[in-house]
Amino acid sequence: MMKLDPRIPAGPLETKWDRHRFSEKLVSPNNKRKITVIVVGTGLAGASAASTLGQLGYQVECFCFQDSPRRAHSIAAQGGINAAKNYQDDGDSVGRLFYDTIKGGDFRSREANVYRLAQVSAQIIDQCVALGIPFAREYGGQLANRSFGGVQVSRTFYCRGQTGQQLLLGAYSALCWQIERGQVTMRPRTEMLDLVVIDGQARGIVVRDLVTGRVSVHTAHAVVLATGGYSNVYYLSTNATGSNVTATYRAWKQGAAFANPCFTQIHPTAIPPGDAHQAKLTLMSESLRNDGRLWVPKAAADYRSPGDIPAAERDYFLERRYPRFGNLAPRDLASRAVKAVCDEGRGIGPGGHGVYLDFADVIDQQGLDVVRERYGNLFDMYQRITGEDAYHAPMRIYPAPHYTMGGLWVDYNLMSTVPGLFVIGEANFADHGANRLGASSLMQGLADGYLILPYTIGHYLATAKLISVGEDHKESRAALQRVTNRVGRLLNAKGHRTAASFHREVGKLLWNHCGMSRNEEGLKSALTSIPSLREEFWRDVMVPGSGEIFNQELEYAGRVADYLEFAELLCHDALHREESCGAHFREEFQTDEGEPQRDDSRFSYVAAWEYREGASPTLHKEPLAFEFVAPTRRSYQ
Amino acid sequence: MKFSLNIWRQKGPDEKGSFMTYEARDVSAGMSFLEMLDGVNQGLIAKGEEPVAFEQDCREGICGSCSLVINGIPHGPDRGITTCQLYMRRFPDGAAITIEPWRARAFPIIKDLVVDRRALDRVMQAGGYISVNTGGAVDGNVLLISKDQAETAMDAASCIGCGACVAACKNASAMLFVAAKVSHLALLPQGKPERTRRVKAMLGVMDREGFGSCGNQNECEAVCPKGISVRFIAALNREYLRAGVVELGLPAEPESPHAESA
Numbered sequence: 001m002m003k004l005d006p007r008i009p010a011g012p013l014e015t016k017w018d019r020h021r022f023s024e025k026l027v028s029p030n031n032k033r034k035i036t037v038i039v040v041g042t043g044l045a046g047a048s049a050a051s052t053l054g055q056l057g058y059q060v061e062c063f064c065f066q067d068s069p070r071r072a073h074s075i076a077a078q079g080g081i082n083a084a085k086n087y088q089d090d091g092d093s094v095g096r097l098f099y100d101t102i103k104g105g106d107f108r109s110r111e112a113n114v115y116r117l118a119q120v121s122a123q124i125i126d127q128c129v130a131l132g133i134p135f136a137r138e139y140g141g142q143l144a145n146r147s148f149g150g151v152q153v154s155r156t157f158y159c160r161g162q163t164g165q166q167l168l169l170g171a172y173s174a175l176c177w178q179i180e181r182g183q184v185t186m187r188p189r190t191e192m193l194d195l196v197v198i199d200g201q202a203r204g205i206v207v208r209d210l211v212t213g214r215v216s217v218h219t220a221h222a223v224v225l226a227t228g229g230y231s232n233v234y235y236l237s238t239n240a241t242g243s244n245v246t247a248t249y250r251a252w253k254q255g256a257a258f259a260n261p262c263f264t265q266i267h268p269t270a271i272p273p274g275d276a277h278q279a280k281l282t283l284m285s286e287s288l289r290n291d292g293r294l295w296v297p298k299a300a301a302d303y304r305s306p307g308d309i310p311a312a313e314r315d316y317f318l319e320r321r322y323p324r325f326g327n328l329a330p331r332d333l334a335s336r337a338v339k340a341v342c343d344e345g346r347g348i349g350p351g352g353h354g355v356y357l358d359f360a361d362v363i364d365q366q367g368l369d370v371v372r373e374r375y376g377n378l379f380d381m382y383q384r385i386t387g388e389d390a391y392h393a394p395m396r397i398y399p400a401p402h403y404t405m406g407g408l409w410v411d412y413n414l415m416s417t418v419p420g421l422f423v424i425g426e427a428n429f430a431d432h433g434a435n436r437l438g439a440s441s442l443m444q445g446l447a448d449g450y451l452i453l454p455y456t457i458g459h460y461l462a463t464a465k466l467i468s469v470g471e472d473h474k475e476s477r478a479a480l481q482r483v484t485n486r487v488g489r490l491l492n493a494k495g496h497r498t499a500a501s502f503h504r505e506v507g508k509l510l511w512n513h514c515g516m517s518r519n520e521e522g523l524k525s526a527l528t529s530i531p532s533l534r535e536e537f538w539r540d541v542m543v544p545g546s547g548e549i550f551n552q553e554l555e556y557a558g559r560v561a562d563y564l565e566f567a568e569l570l571c572h573d574a575l576h577r578e579e580s581c582g583a584h585f586r587e588e589f590q591t592d593e594g595e596p597q598r599d600d601s602r603f604s605y606v607a608a609w610e611y612r613e614g615a616s617p618t619l620h621k622e623p624l625a626f627e628f629v630a631p632t633r634r635s636y637q
Numbered sequence: 638m639k640f641s642l643n644i645w646r647q648k649g650p651d652e653k654g655s656f657m658t659y660e661a662r663d664v665s666a667g668m669s670f671l672e673m674l675d676g677v678n679q680g681l682i683a684k685g686e687e688p689v690a691f692e693q694d695c696r697e698g699i700c701g702s703c704s705l706v707i708n709g710i711p712h713g714p715d716r717g718i719t720t721c722q723l724y725m726r727r728f729p730d731g732a733a734i735t736i737e738p739w740r741a742r743a744f745p746i747i748k749d750l751v752v753d754r755r756a757l758d759r760v761m762q763a764g765g766y767i768s769v770n771t772g773g774a775v776d777g778n779v780l781l782i783s784k785d786q787a788e789t790a791m792d793a794a795s796c797i798g799c800g801a802c803v804a805a806c807k808n809a810s811a812m813l814f815v816a817a818k819v820s821h822l823a824l825l826p827q828g829k830p831e832r833t834r835r836v837k838a839m840l841g842v843m844d845r846e847g848f849g850s851c852g853n854q855n856e857c858e859a860v861c862p863k864g865i866s867v868r869f870i871a872a873l874n875r876e877y878l879r880a881g882v883v884e885l886g887l888p889a890e891p892e893s894p895h896a897e898s899a
Contacts, residue, residue, distance in 0.1 A: 052771040067692065068758050070798055071700040087778065123774070130774035132767045132827045134790040141781030159791055165699055166794060173766035180762040188755070211747055240694040275665055277672050280696045381697070384722055387667070450771050498682045500675075545687045549649070550748045552690055553682060 002257060002610045004622045007411040008112045013628045017116045020412070021455055025462035032057035035461055036220040038205055040192045040247055042069030044164070044442060045425025046226030047171035048449030054183030055174075056454060061218055062175070062184050063207060065191040065242060065555070070172045073228060073240040074445060077164025078285035078378075079148060080156035081128075081442040083121040088145055092153040094118045099629060100151045101440060104330055105405070105433020106582035106598060107631035108260070108606070110624065112412060113430050120451045121443050125157055127450055131170040135159055147328070148286060148438040156439045161285055161377050167442055171449070191555060192247045193483045195223065195254040195421065198475045201464065202251075202421035206483045210555060213548040215487065217471040217480050221461055222420045224453065225251060226445075229404035229426040231264065233563045233570065234515070235507020237401035238270055238283040244559040245566050248408050248427050252569075256408050256416040257608035257620060259429035261566075262574035263405035265436055265583045266516050268334035270400035271385055272354040281400035282385055284357070284378055286438045289327045291362040291371065292395070294318050294338070296355050300345035306356055306394050317341050317355075325636045332435045332583040333636060335399040339516045340594065342398075349396045358394035399516060403441060405432040405583065406573070409608040409622070413456035414448060417608075419464065422457055424448035429606065434582020487547045490557050495540030499557035502537045506530065506560075506567050514567075514574050519587040523575040527568060534564040569609060569617055576619065579603045600631055638664040638725060642677065643735040644689055646749050654746070656735070659689075666726035670713065671696065671703065673725055674736075690749040698722040698862060701797035704804070705750055706737040711801035711860045719799060719862040739800055741809035743847040754800050756846040757814060763842040764835035765818040767827055780826045793821035795863045802857035802865075808849030813857040815839050816873035817865050823876055833883045836876040 009020040027035065035058050039050040042064040050062040064072060084097040097118035102109055125143070129135065135157050136144040145154040159166040178184040189210040196204035196217060204219035230245035231237035252258045269288060270281045295314045302309065317337055322329040329337070338355050341347065348354050363371050368391060372379070379390045386396070407429040408416050414430070415422050425445040432440060470476070509529055513522035537560070545551045580589045580596030581603070589597040606622040640661040647654025659681075664673050671693050678688035694702040703720040707713035713723045728734065736750065744752040782790075796817035803811050819836050822828030828835075844850075851870060858867045 048771075055770055066694060066700075066702065067754055068701075068798065070758075070761075071694055071702050073695060073700070076695045076697055076699050085777075123772075125777045126774040127769075127771060129777035129780075130767065130769045130827055132790075132822050132825050134787050134794050134821065134825065135777075136791075137782055137784045137787040139784050141783050142778050159794075162699065162795060165797070166791075169794065173761065174769075174771075176758070176762045177766040177768055186758075188758075240700060241696060242694045274667050275672070277665075277668055277676055279669075279672050279675055282697050381722075384718065384724065385669075387724075387726065454771070494685070496683065498679050500679060542682055542685060544682055544685050550690060550751065551687075553688055 002417055002620055004257065004409065004417070004608055004620050005411060006110065006622055007413060008110065009412065013111060013115050016112050017119060024455060024459040027458050027462045029057055033059070035059065036061060037222050037224060037457065038063070038218060038220040039224045039226060040205065041072065041226035041228060041427070042172070042175065043072035043074035043226060043228055043425060044168055044171055044445030045427070045449040046072070046224070047168065047175045048446050049224055049226060049424055049453050050184055051171065051174035051178045052450055052454045053457070054178030054181070057183070060178070060184040061187065061220060063187045063190045063192060065189065065210060067188055069175055069186060069188060070169060072168060073243050074168045074442070075165045076240065077442055078161045078283065079287045080146065080158035080163045080439040081124070081167060081446070082148070082155050082439045083125045083157060083443065084118055084155060085122050085125060087143060088154045090153045092155050096153065097121060097155065101431070101437060102433065102629060103634055104437040105435055106634050107433065107600070107604070107626065108263070108581055108624065109431055109433030111626060111628055116452065117431050117444060117447050120447045123451060124443060124446045128167060128170055131174060133159065133166050133170045146287065147290060151437065161287070164442060167446065171446070192227070193250060193558070194479045195251045196476050196479045197254050197418060198469050198473060199467065200419060201466065202418045203469050204476060206479045208483070208487070211550050213546070213551065215480060215483050217476040219469050219471060219476065221466050222422065222457060224422045224424060224457070225408065225427050226425045226449065227427045229407065230566065231401040231404055233507065233567055234401040234511050235504050236273060236278060236281050238267060238281050241280055244562070246559050246562045248423070249562045249566050251408060251416070251418070251421060253611050254418065255611070256418045256421055256423070257610055258406070258569060259409035259606050259608045260406040260434070260573065261570045261609070262514070262577060262584050263434045263582060264401060265331060265403040265405060266335045266399045267402035268331055268338055268399050269357060269397045271382065272349055272396055272398035274350065282381065283400065283402065284382065284395065284397060286331070288357060288375060288378060291374070292357040292359050293327055293361060294355055294357055296341045296346040296348060302346070306358070315341070315346070322636045329636050330435060330437060335516055336585055338399055354396040354398045356394035357397045359390065360394070363391070403436055405429065405434060405436055409606065413459065414453050415456070415460060420460065422453060424453050434584055486558070487554065489538065490541065490543050490554060490561065491547055493538060493541045493543065495542050497540050497542060499541055499543065499553065499560040502533065502541065503560045503563060506533060506564055510567055510570065514571050517585045517587050518574050520575065523571050526571045527575070530564065530568045530571070537561065537564055572617060573607055573609065577603055577607065598633070604631070638666065638730040640664060640673070640728065640731070641733040643733060644750070645737045646689065647746050649748060650745050664725050666724070668725045669696070669721060670707070670723040670725065671721050690751045692751050693721055696721040699797060701799035704739050704752065704799055704801070706739065706804060708735050711739065711804040712862055716859070717862060717864050719797070739804035741803045741848070743809060743811070744800060744803065756848070757798055757800060757811065759846060760811065760815060760839055760842045761818065764831070764838035767822060768831060782825060786824055790821050790824040793817045793824070793865065793869050796865055797863060799862065801860045801862060803848065805856040805860040806849065806852070807854070808852050810851050811843050811848040812851040812870050812873065813861065813865060813867065815843050816869040819876055820869040820872045823872070832876060833880045836873065836880050840877060
């Protein structure tokens with residue numbers, strides 16, 4: 001029977017982390033040398049964790065499926081990273097960052113975790129500056145800030161529109177240092193395909209070398225997953241095409257609880273989908289909403305060009321619905337507002353899937369040059385993709401799956417329900433509740449990797465009883481066999497359909513029934529369709545080539561097979577949560593004005609799902625206690 | 638639209654490769670170059686044939702995975718973009734397009750259009766970092782950095798490590814790649830303490846990995862998707878010269894992190 005113990009330290013919120021760190025056991029420097037830790041994934045969380053663990057003296061084996069650790073998808077984050085520095089003296093503080101984050105998450109995250117995140121945020125900036133991250137500066141040489149959606153202070157640090165890139169290259173450079181020192185062994189082009197659990201402890205992983213096709217077991221004293229989110233289950237998302245759920249899903253099947261999978265963030269400002277062959281959606285940074293105004297025509301089916309529609313006949317719907325935050329309303333509300341006006345037939349562009357994001361006013365007030373300096377690269381990107389010039393006509397935007405708040409359940413120490421399996425960054429469920437605020441994912445990834453995990457994993461390694469294991473242990477061999485069988489099955493199906501066609505189909509199903517808004521009927525129909533689609537996949541998928549070579553289609557088909565199982569878990573969770581909170585909007589639960597209706601009496605908990613072979617997953621609940629803030633109705637009006 | 642594609646196919650590192658011709662049909666102007674290739678591959682897979690292997694991931698020009706030489710030019714005919722940002726409206730209907738992998742001794746071919754770029758990682762491991770432990774860093778505003786300096790550092794730091802500069806250079810030199818990192822770190826006060834060791838170590842590994850030397854023809858800048866300027870190669874040469882002076886024991890400028898930089 002699975003037991004969820006969040007291990008939250010007692011006592012005042014402000015001192016929990018300090019006291020916890022002091023009470024943690026340490027591993028002596030001599031012993032660290034004898035300990036191996038596996039880190040899977042080299043995004044912000046993985047690279048920062050692997051480098052810090054290496055620097056502390058552990059032997060680290062680090063894996064990524066890309067050809068270089070520098071290519072992990074954190075690299076694509078545009079906007080910035082939050083920190084409670086209060087350099088602008090505009091009323092920011094640790095307490096306010098904590099409150100904004102917990103409110104932004106619609107009171108579905110743990111107070112203790114979120115407070116710790118806000119506490120360490122300032123230290124992340126200092127660390128990044130020390131690593132040589134070229135943050136934007138004021139003329140006087142001080143660090144610059146900008147504001148971001150869902151908050152009323154300027155606490156976001158940035159490097160043009162490439163903050164994720166710079167932070168990741170910083171973590172990658174720290175990783176390079178540890179590789180050079182021999183503390184980290186880096187294995188690129190190596191994909192984790194299963195978890196090895198021995199005596200109830202995570203002790204290794206099964207990987208496939210993507211160049212030679214060789215499948216092998218790597219054992220260690222602990223395993224850290226930093227494998228990102230699962231937005232690509234929707235097929236079209238803003239994620240890199242390689243981002244996938246396989247590592248966390250495989251760990252789920254070996255006993256790690258999966259928490260709140262239905263909390264999936266749909267980002268409001270992406271370029272609308274065009275062609276049927278489209279492989280991904282391109283995000284336009286949320287920072288554009290600082291100056292751009294969202295609108296649609298007041299009348300449905302108004303096909304005039306935007307310049308011909310007078311101001312009186314335009315509906316600036318975010319400013320109308322959320323006067324206090326206007327165009328800076330949080331992502332979940334903004335996305336749904338866009339969907340609502342499109343559902344009313346007022347959407348613009350092909351298929352009515354789009355709204356205008358208009359810069360005419362700011363260009364009038366501050367001039368073209370200012371807008372060009374601030375957003376030039378984004379306007380260029382928009383022009384390349386759409387062939388349209390956003391300096392002269394408004395951009396068209398539409399929501400797109402972007403980030404997943406759900407993930408493997410972890411306790412305060414970032415350890416999953418499998419002892420020795422730690423999960424960090426987007427891969428865990430911990431800090432963003434039911435909705436993530438802009439510029440918080442970079443903060444969380446680096447907080448977990450640089451500043452939290454290196455402490456908490458030490459306590460586990462100092463106290464756990466760990467026998468010596470190797471790749472010939474029977475559990476290792478069994479895990480290896482599972483992977484070999486599965487690869488064989490994929491190659492032997494020899495059917496008629498490509499993996500991509502199944503991926504597109506399951507993605508569309510989820511987008512329609514478990515996307516921006518959900519209802520019981522739709523979710524139930526998805527739950528009946530998914531198993532038959534999965535059966536068809538295994539019967540009719542075509543994967544050419546063999547397993548002993550570089551075979552990109554085999555890699556992809558394996559990921560699609562996991563989406564086809566994971567999609568069901570996502571729908572189960574969405575169906576059971578009979579409330580609307582954050583990004584999870586159940587149509588049955590809304591106010592007369594169409595705002596989400598949360599139900600704290602029934603659903604103030606983390607839904608952690610346990611895998612059961614051949615049966616529906618079992619739900620376990622971790623109640624959320626709010627000792628320091630009172631959950632209020634999350635109003636941005 | 639339709640196109641005739643002349644694509645380099647090679648089963649493995651030690652196999653002999655050759656060009657094969659494929660037709661791309663039902664292409665729309667709004668499709669990206671990689672989506673066009675996806676379409677060709679879907680057709681091949683449905684027939685049970687091995688698809689053309691090529692690299693891609695973020696498809697928004699930042700991860701540096703994609704790497705195709707298109708009609709002889711790395712990342713294709715447009716300036717300042719990666720292959721994934723190239724759209725088919727750029728090509729006339731019916732055109733013949735030749736697609737090759739990056740070609741350089743330091744980048745052995747793995748399969749078809751996929752090459753092994755780990756040599757660039759090894760150059761970075763030689764010194765493309767600041768040796769600073771996690772924790773205990775001073776406040777980010779303790780060392781002021783002028784806006785211009787930060788912006789110039791950012792210009793250099795925007796390198797995505799795709800290797801187009803190497804592929805474009807007839808010497809297969811990685812000078813622009815190394816210059817971008819050396820300049821980025823040398824421009825910042827945090828990077829100054831290690832600048833002497835860094836430049837020598839990175840250039841040493843660059844040579845050992847089989848990259849050629851700079852011929853000052855600037856093809857690298859022309860194909861760089863981030864428009865990184867060859868001025869940074871000049872800065873790299875200056876850093877290298879400076880390192881030689883320091884090693885001889887002669888006074889260069891002060892090493893204090895508080896010193897104003899040039």
